[in-house]
Amino acid sequence: MTVRLAGVAIFMIAALYTWYGRDYTASFGDVLGPSVFPMIVGIPAMILAASLVVFPSGQVSWPPRDHMLRQVAALAILAGYAWLLLPLGFPLATFGLIAGLGIVLGGAPLKAVALGAVLAPGLWALFDQVLGLPLAVLGRWFG
């Protein structure tokens, strides 16, 4: 079932892709124009995706619910890091990332927090001080 659903999703994306690509009009001097290649890519993708809907292959076993929750939690931490990196600054955001992911991955909470507390400033020192990548110590919210 999952393969069929994925086939439907990819078919829709490929169809939208092909539909959008149709309208890119050629400027003069360019024989093929910008819309032919998307057609060459989009149409076979639609055919292959459709064939997966009709003749699916392979089984997909999804993880149990509690593991899915952990995956969602991990994604939330990753997204939170992306959005909070500039407001919080590198060391603080990275501390949250390492401690959070450590706990989600099954580490003991105290150990994960300790790891974050050691590594976040450590990585900042390594990248910013030693290797010369500029990474803000304090984010927008603090200065």
Place this chain on the structure above:
Amino acid sequence: METFSLLAQGFAVALTPLNIALLLLGCFSGTLIGALPGLGPVNGVAILIPLTFAFGFDATSSLILLSAVYFGCMYGGRISSILLNIPGDEPAVMTTLDGYPMAQQGRAADALAISGVASFFGATVAVIGLTLFAPMLARMAIYFGPADYFALYILAFVTIGGIAGVDPRKTLLSALIGLMIATAGLDPISGIPRYTFDNYHLYDGVDAIVALVGLFAISEILMLLEKAARDRAAPIGLDSWLPDFRQIWKTRWAVLRGSVVGFVAGVLPGAGASLGSVMSYSMEKQASDKHGTFGKGDPRGVAAPEAGNNAASGGALIPMLSLGVPGSGTTAVMLAMLISLNVQPGPLLFERQPDLVWGLVASLYLGNVALLILNLPMIGLFSRLMMVPTWALMPIVAAVSFVGVFSISNSVFDLELMIIFGVLGYLLRKLDVSLVPLVLGLLLGGDMERNLRRAMSISDGDWGVLMASPISVTLYVLTTAFLGLSVWLALRDRKRQQARVTEG
């Protein structure tokens, strides 16, 4: 003898202090990345690429660093295979079959030394092959026109997924998804924006490096979260690293056969190191398993796949450098780095940037020696570092990935894109869709389209130009044959499975 003078020039490049330092750093971290379960050559190289950009190394130095990591991974993978019965990376799977039994019998030091020497020999065969054959292939490729390149790219997409095991439709679909993503951004010829949805971040297209780190590193975290979190078994202890050298000498034919088989598998598109080690092991088993000792701790069963995967990983560099078409996942990732540094691999690379090509080749000779020296006495250090638990390792991987990607453009958009690609990579892996064709499509898409449009401009819109040269016709014939073979194999597997279902 031109090759030798070029190689001498290469050693001059490789022996600069910076390049030696990067080589040693790469060898060490590569061995460690290979040894750590959960981190393989593709993830390791993908994470390190943005960092090499950030430090502003030139293309030669970056390539030396990443190739050292790549070769080091092949050495490192065997350590956890032998001591933990967990392959450190995919190509090391075969090494567990005889390596772990050997370690259980108290011959861990022998197994490690045999596999280390086999790795050295296999990789050296591959580098010699690279020295001899890559320039030859590059000279042939000079005659390729735009239409021929278009045909070559199609062949690459069809073959990169390999032959056995996977549904060929999924491989092709993966490549097509990559090509779709590659068309986003300003059209290279007419300059109109395509699929940017008025988001100015997308005008430059999707940065292949950002996509790669997401696809490989972030999706790996999601894959790990699926499994139950539990502690790994303790590794088998090591009393000494000094092996019985007669044991090593006994495996010489296994090493030789494994190296040759692995090298051929590596050069062929779509095979790579994993298939190289599988093929070497099964060949060796057929050739010398007379008493049924394979799988129970036969030293030859350790030597052959290790020689094979190291030879294959070197062999895979040949099509990447001389044609610009990578033969494996990791070389695809290295191609991404070269393209991002404005180095276009292919036949002209050998003429325009001999320093890069020959500096790399010379570094690989040196790196092999360094890896052998590093891997014999320091094995105890690696086996201790290998025990870093997953819950501590993966957050570090995530943090380093973020730093690397953020340092490319300082944009939060790239971080978001990386996470999105991580989810995409996870979903595709769950569906048994290989990610390597997608990466290849993303990397080669722009070039493929440019070559098509150039060919069509030359012919003034006549599609016949695509089949006009003997080279392109040969490539299409190969593509069709390969596609036919893989469809036939997939159908055969399916029939067998159905037969098994009805029987049971």
